Amino acid sequence: MIDRAGVTAGIKRKYGVSIRPQWLGKCVEHVEAELANASNASDAHNLHLEVQTRLVIEQLLNSDIGESCIPALTVGNNNQVNQLPGTPYTFLQVQEIMDVGISKHAMWEAVREKEDFEQRGIRPSYLPALDEDGDDSSGVFTANTQGNTQGSAAHAPNDDVDANGDRKPKIPHGMLKLVLTDGRTRISALELTPIPQLNVGLPIGTKVLVKGGQFMQPTGLLSLDADGIQLLGGAPAQYEQFTLRTRLESSLRRGQ
Numbered sequence: 001m002i003d004r005a006g007v008t009a010g011i012k013r014k015y016g017v018s019i020r021p022q023w024l025g026k027c028v029e030h031v032e033a034e035l036a037n038a039s040n041a042s043d044a045h046n047l048h049l050e051v052q053t054r055l056v057i058e059q060l061l062n063s064d065i066g067e068s069c070i071p072a073l074t075v076g077n078n079n080q081v082n083q084l085p086g087t088p089y090t091f092l093q094v095q096e097i098m099d100v101g102i103s104k105h106a107m108w109e110a111v112r113e114k115e116d117f118e119q120r121g122i123r124p125s126y127l128p129a130l131d132e133d134g135d136d137s138s139g140v141f142t143a144n145t146q147g148n149t150q151g152s153a154a155h156a157p158n159d160d161v162d163a164n165g166d167r168k169p170k171i172p173h174g175m176l177k178l179v180l181t182d183g184r185t186r187i188s189a190l191e192l193t194p195i196p197q198l199n200v201g202l203p204i205g206t207k208v209l210v211k212g213g214q215f216m217q218p219t220g221l222l223s224l225d226a227d228g229i230q231l232l233g234g235a236p237a238q239y240e241q242f243t244l245r246t247r248l249e250s251s252l253r254r255g256q
Helices: 004-015 021-036 041-046 049-061 104-120 244-253
Strands: 090-099 176-181 186-191 207-210 214-216 221-224 229-233
Touching: 004 021, 004 049, 021 049, 104 244
Parallel strands: 186 221
Antiparallel strands: 090 176, 090 207, 176 186, 207 229, 214 221
């Protein structure tokens, strides 16, 4: 049902990564079993190659890269990766991510307050109190004094506040440091300027395409900017317990 050779070639063209045949075999068995149980199973035998590839990519993004992909990074004489493969981009997995521009304790406080706010509706202590009418005393919402009710900014949606007018706590963004891996070799990367698609709360195991950057000597750190990395997604089940909060708490317990 699944054209293994065609799917392998399609993923190679799309992401520049070679798939392990053993993993692909298990993946295909899983996908075909899912298709067989689908209501339109009769149509599953005639899936276009593009659809087949997309189904396998979904599994690929949620796999551990060491199990699914053939490593592509090479180590130089200095025991460091000095350059990326010659392909236009390199398919890698986020193995660690932390914000080195924000103290771990401050980050933990921000995460805790955000989770409290979202999960239990607790108003973080640093937010100003509401007045008797339930309005935010900080003046987030202001009256329309111009008498113009059409397109009024006072009624415009605001992603920074909730339905009650409370400001939503946000996780700060300083400077991200990532550990990326091809399943065998790890490299450390540093965000030189804020990259909008990256955030410290990304799931461990997230897949990215690194399309550029320069290794800084003698540290061996890969410098990253917004044009040099593309977020693909993914959240392998084996890493789901390593949330940002648990990673911060573990690091704080170790005194790091």
